[in-house]
Amino acid sequence: MKERESLLERRARLIGERAPLFYDEPVHIVRGEGVWLFDADGKRYLDCYNNVAHVGHCHPQVVDAIARQSATLNTHTRYLHEGILDYAERLTATFDKSLSSLTLTCTGSEANDIALRMARLCTGGMGIICTDNTYHGNTATVDELSTLFNEGKPRSPHVRAIPFPETYRPLRDLEGEALADVYADEVRKAIDSFRQAGIRLAGMLFCPIFANEGLPTVPPGFLKKAVNLVHEAGGLFIADEVQAGFGRTGTMWGHQISGIVPDIVTLGKPMGNGYPVAGLVTRVDLLARFRQEIEYFNTFGGNPVACAAASAVLDVMEKEQLMDNARTVGDYIRVGLGKLARRHARIGDIRGQGLWVGVELVRDRQSREPAPEETKQIMNRMKDRGVIMGRIGRYDNVLKMRPPMPFSRDNADLLLGTLDEVFGSP
């Protein structure tokens, strides 16, 4: 306790009072292993939140790959090296064959920054469409899309935010195809609005599962319609797979669920299991055009250690069949949550695919009035009982779970049991 106080004081002094921190009483984590985190007092937490530790905290095979390559060579991509080529070959093979070029960066923000530049350069337009409750990264340019931190508004006249497909509280009282049409119409309106302002469309940047928006159940057909509209208007579609990607949905890429083919895909967080590696997979012609104009080089991007870490992640995913696991354990969790919902009226909606789980909490199921305070309380109480999760959504009332991929049925039982207790306690 005292130690935590002193860490908080030092933190405020050295890295800033407002440096973001989780939980009312922040945790002091000192060790990680698989799906577990341990604090300084030796208390164990089931990690239902950290997607960066994709194949599990400190997975020995990834640690080994990092240690071995760090001891062998770590330079940059201006010398020839197999690492980046072997990885590029293997990674691009998981995409539609039109998406065959890889550019490596260190962060998802850098990947989205390039994606925006590439789209703007290749179309000659400036206009970008995003949603009204999103975040795609922290560079000055990408931050123009951070509607999540700006009351739904973009920070630039070159960005239009459409309402995200909030199917639990839809724009109109519609369902299915009709609902998809309503949201697609919002894309059309954004395109028209750019036209009226004399701004040429560059493209649309979405997370294909709308993770930051609160993991809404996407109306079938919506993404296809939206992408078609953007293409017809001369724009490109950028799929931000920084959170959605690498098998967590039970498919390798989030956009594959909707059967769409993006022009640019950005990658990040889970890619190196915590080693800073990210990037973008694009059509060859887009990369060629970009490189013709821009002398792009990233000092650490695609270095041999980054590629070794990223390759080890793919190795472990295959060996431990983690994509299958995401599907089966994710479904098991949602079924379990459905049972909890019979007993706990706060649970308004259960969503997600694979090991993406969102639980929207409401004060009343009829009115669907959001319950942000209760959500915060549940999140903090779960943490006190040793289960870590987050919250998201327009009203901060969606419990967000995206555990390391080796999350087992036993882990799910512990999660569900603890949720049951916490929902049940006053």
Place this chain on the structure above:
Amino acid sequence: MKERESLLERRARLIGERAPLFYDEPVHIVRGEGVWLFDADGKRYLDCYNNVAHVGHCHPQVVDAIARQSATLNTHTRYLHEGILDYAERLTATFDKSLSSLTLTCTGSEANDIALRMARLCTGGMGIICTDNTYHGNTATVDELSTLFNEGKPRSPHVRAIPFPETYRPLRDLEGEALADVYADEVRKAIDSFRQAGIRLAGMLFCPIFANEGLPTVPPGFLKKAVNLVHEAGGLFIADEVQAGFGRTGTMWGHQISGIVPDIVTLGKPMGNGYPVAGLVTRVDLLARFRQEIEYFNTFGGNPVACAAASAVLDVMEKEQLMDNARTVGDYIRVGLGKLARRHARIGDIRGQGLWVGVELVRDRQSREPAPEETKQIMNRMKDRGVIMGRIGRYDNVLKMRPPMPFSRDNADLLLGTLDEVFGSP
């Protein structure tokens, strides 16, 4: 040879035809150790170029720190952790006491991106002054300053580029204080030009040793005058220490040579000996103002492994007294180069501080006509003989050396001896 062809072919296909590559015949490096690199044929190269491997390629102490922390915990800064605090305390102690806040990112580009946003936000201005032969990173916003790749011109109306202090070919036929005044006057003109355009000044971003500009000998007093002008006009001074920093000049920070105190300092390349870690050290009030407006978070930035790697770099620097070594061996190299210059008329100018060495090659010492082709040839021939260096400068005629910091006198003798041979051969 054949293998290299196939790597080149795969590279063009997978990461783009124009992905930058060094040397006419690129090298295929597979191993590094200290100041040495080894190619796939087992050929050894003395590395006089790679500053990222600051304390030496694959330094066991850094590798160990990375391996150990990777096996223990690697999460993010939204949990409490000593790693970032211990490092912040230690690092900021090496700066003027006004520079006491640390923000960690993954790349120097990200650090400069934040620095520009911070300066703009805190001053309410947009105008940034840089030089006409510079590069500070690759995000869309930072790239507006990439005059190096754009014929000396900034890519934005909010940026003004002043002529860098090219003291080997000065603006006027002046020296000393008078020369400093001439360049300071260029800063004044830039400030006036912003005023006339109705653009408020945000600040000035310089590498304090003008590394990308060709390592000119900075006229004494110039930086002080320039920074004063910027401060008087309400702007901030950002020192880009991504290349200059961490003791390479023989002082800890490049700006300390000129006795100036920046408002913001950005860091990168050598910081983690190749592990992707970078950041900025700022005044407390600037960080507080920035964080008040911007919800900044960097997923990998400041993670425990990054901090372990960065701390190990400081440990090794101290233990092996690498800053002292940079001073003595750097001076030894420059003295040796002076002797070579007596025999080889191509050597027009010898510059640099500590283990920063620039050798400007000319066709004629009187006219100082640049010799870019010869410089390229020398660089390629040195590589063929197993010594790696780069080239920079407005005319691409400056041999650029910035070897790993444990570079010894013996290494220097090999460098000088090989240069002597290569300069001497037709």
